[in-house]
Structures are given as C-alpha cells and as structure tokens.
Amino acid sequence: MDRITGVQLFARIVETGSFSKAAADLGLTQPTATKHVAAIEAQLGARLLNRNTRGVSATEIGALYYDKCKAIQRTLEEADNLASLLQSKVGGQLRISTSVAFGRRVVTPLALRFMREHPDISIDLGFDDRYVNLVEQGIDVALRMGKLADSSLGARYLGSNPWLVAASPAYLERAGIPETPQDLARHACLIYSSVQGDERWQFTDAQGQLLTVPVQGPLRSNNLSALLAATRAGHGVAVLPWYVARESVADGSIRPVMANYLLPAQELHAVFPSPKLVPSKVATFIAFLQAALGEAWWKSGF
Secondary structure: OOHHHHHHHHHHHHHHOOHHHHHHHOOOOHHHHHHHHHHHHHHHOOOOEEEEOOEEEEOHHHHHHHHHHHHHHHHHHHHHHHHHHOOOOOOEEEEEEEOHHHHHHHHHHHHHHHHHHOOOEEEEEEEOOOOOOHHHHOOOEEEEEOOOOOOOOEEEEEEEEOEEEEEOHHHHHHHOOOOOHHHHHHOOEEEEOOOOOOOEEEEEOOOOOEEEEEOOOOEEEOOHHHHHHHHHOOOOEEEEEHHHHHHHHHOOOOEEEOOOOEOOOEEEEEEEOOOOOOOHHHHHHHHHHHHHOOOOHHHOOO
C-alpha cells in the first residue's frame, strides 16, 4: 500500500473508530487495513491504536500521528484544488455550515441568490447550533458568531451582529416601558441561554460605561424563534439579534426599547479549513457575503 493511502486509512480509522468502516470507505478489505496499521506501528516502534470490544481509539502517540496525517491530507487537497483555483469559472458543490436561526433567516436567502448568480454551483447547507469540525465533516465554509479561537483554520471577517431589547406593545402598556437597565429588575425578562450573559445582561451607556444587571422571567430558552414568539405574545422583555427581530419590528408586533443603551455585538466570520490556496468557489462565496452583509444588513431583507 502506498504511503498516501496509508495516511488516508489511518485517519479514517481514528475518525470512524473502526477498521472495517475505514477499509470499506477506501475500498479495502479489513485484513489489508489491519496489516497496514500493524506495519506502520512496527516501523514507528510505537502503538498507535487501542483496540477493544467497544471499538478503536488513538493512543497519545496515535493522536499526534493522526494530526500529522490530517495536515498531509489538507496539503494534498490544496494541491488537487490548484487546477480549479486557476479557472475563473465557479462550480461544484459548496458545503456550508451555519447556526439554525441565522441559517434560516439570513444564509438561506443569500445561498439561493448565490446559486442564481452561479448556476454551476450546488449547495449543501447544514444547520447546527453546535460546534462543527470543518475538516472531519468536509465543510467548505462555516458562518460563525463571536470571537474566534486561535486555530489553523482560515477566516474572513464579515461584519457585526447587533442585538436589541424589545417587547410587544401590549406588554409595554401593561408593565410600563423600561428606560434604563436597572428598570429591568421589575420586568419579566425572556432569557436566551446561549449568549449575552444568560441571566446577566450587559449594556454600555452613552458615556461608554459597562453596566451588568441580573434579570429573571417566565421563559428561558436556547432557541431564538421561541423567544421571539414569546415576545410577540406579550410575555416579557427579550434581548434578540436584529436579524431575528427585524420583521416583527417592521410590522409593529414588537418595539425596541432602551435605545440609549448598547448591547454587546457579536463578530460574524466566514471560517474555512485552511488559509492557504482557498478554492475559488469558497473565495467567491465569501466575497459575495461581504458585499451582501454591508452596513446595517440586519435591517434589510435578502
């Protein structure tokens, strides 16, 4: 077996936790896969895999060897992409990963526009609020909110994702309009459990002073659509991204309040597997997003 196939085989064994699955993925027999890994271990003089009844896992040395194998695979993929990078025509499948709310409200209409402009592109659009490993899942580009951790991934800044405080007219008529963060202590607050401090909301006043206030209320959820529905129904005051609240603000179902106090805005990035030799389809899509997500993008439709 050649060294490149060996690298691919070992990486797939670690990722699938199975000799048989990895062998099948590469069109090999399980005995061939077993013999090859044994030969690698003999050559290195170290055990790379733990084998038990539950499956296969990498040893400490095996995990380090796996990282090197993945780096080799990325280099090979970049080499394979070189020809397409030299072509001006954008085509092929583009695999995109995004969060559920942002994906449904923003990325989906933008992806449809992109397909219309580039008819040779097909898109595989995945929604997931959990962290997705781009390399393992074969993702071309992911849209991510917030500060990025240091990594070997490539990234492009797309803009900011601002938030607002809002409530329905019926709730404000019943409970009064909060004017300052301190007023929220007497209001029913609808709490998003993923960001914005959970039960502690942070604001910046006109003088740049940071204010943190504890809040409580009848609903806590990690789903923005649920919070928007509860806000529209008059159950309380919510902190929402503008892109989620935009249509409801426009039709009067909810009203922004406390406009003199700013909430922390999230950074929005496009992330891709490697900063080197970015495929033309990825570079073109990112440029498209940068143009579409211009100034005050959150207040416009797509």
